[in-house]
Amino acid sequence: MKFIQSKSFTADRAWGAMDIANMNGITTRLHWTDQPYKWHINDGEEVFVLLDGVVDMHFKEHGEAKVQTMTVGDIFYASIGTEHVAHPVGEARILVIETEGSV
Incomplete structure (x- = not known):
């Protein structure tokens, strides 16, 4: 059993993470960041939940780049093949659920 106060979580580098659970190859991780990630396509599906801060989520839909601002x-949800990159506006804390070892 774990109780995690996500608002107090920080990491020593951008996109540093705390492993919360691994359920049959699906990981749940808490990330802290203040820097953009990189354009990528996950190995499977991804659920990205913004817990603290603001993130501009860039994604490609039918080859066209788009941006959606996310708030707490x-x-x-990134389906298989969705190219995307998160750009935090300041600090952000994010819960990510995805296939273990995914980019």
């Missing part, structure tokens, strides 16, 4: 409580 917003959820982004």
Whole structure:
């Protein structure tokens, strides 16, 4: 059993993470960042939940780049093949659920 106060979590580098659970190859991790990630396509599906801060989520839909601003409580679901990159506006804390070892 774990109780985690996500708002107090920080890491020593951008996109540093705390492993919360691994359920049959699906990981749940808490990330802290103040820097953009990189354009990528996950090995499987991804659920991205913004717990603290603001994130501009860049993604490609039918080859066209788009941006959606996310605020606390917003959820982004990346289906298989969705190219995307998160750009935090300041510090952000994010819960990510994805296939173990995914980019």
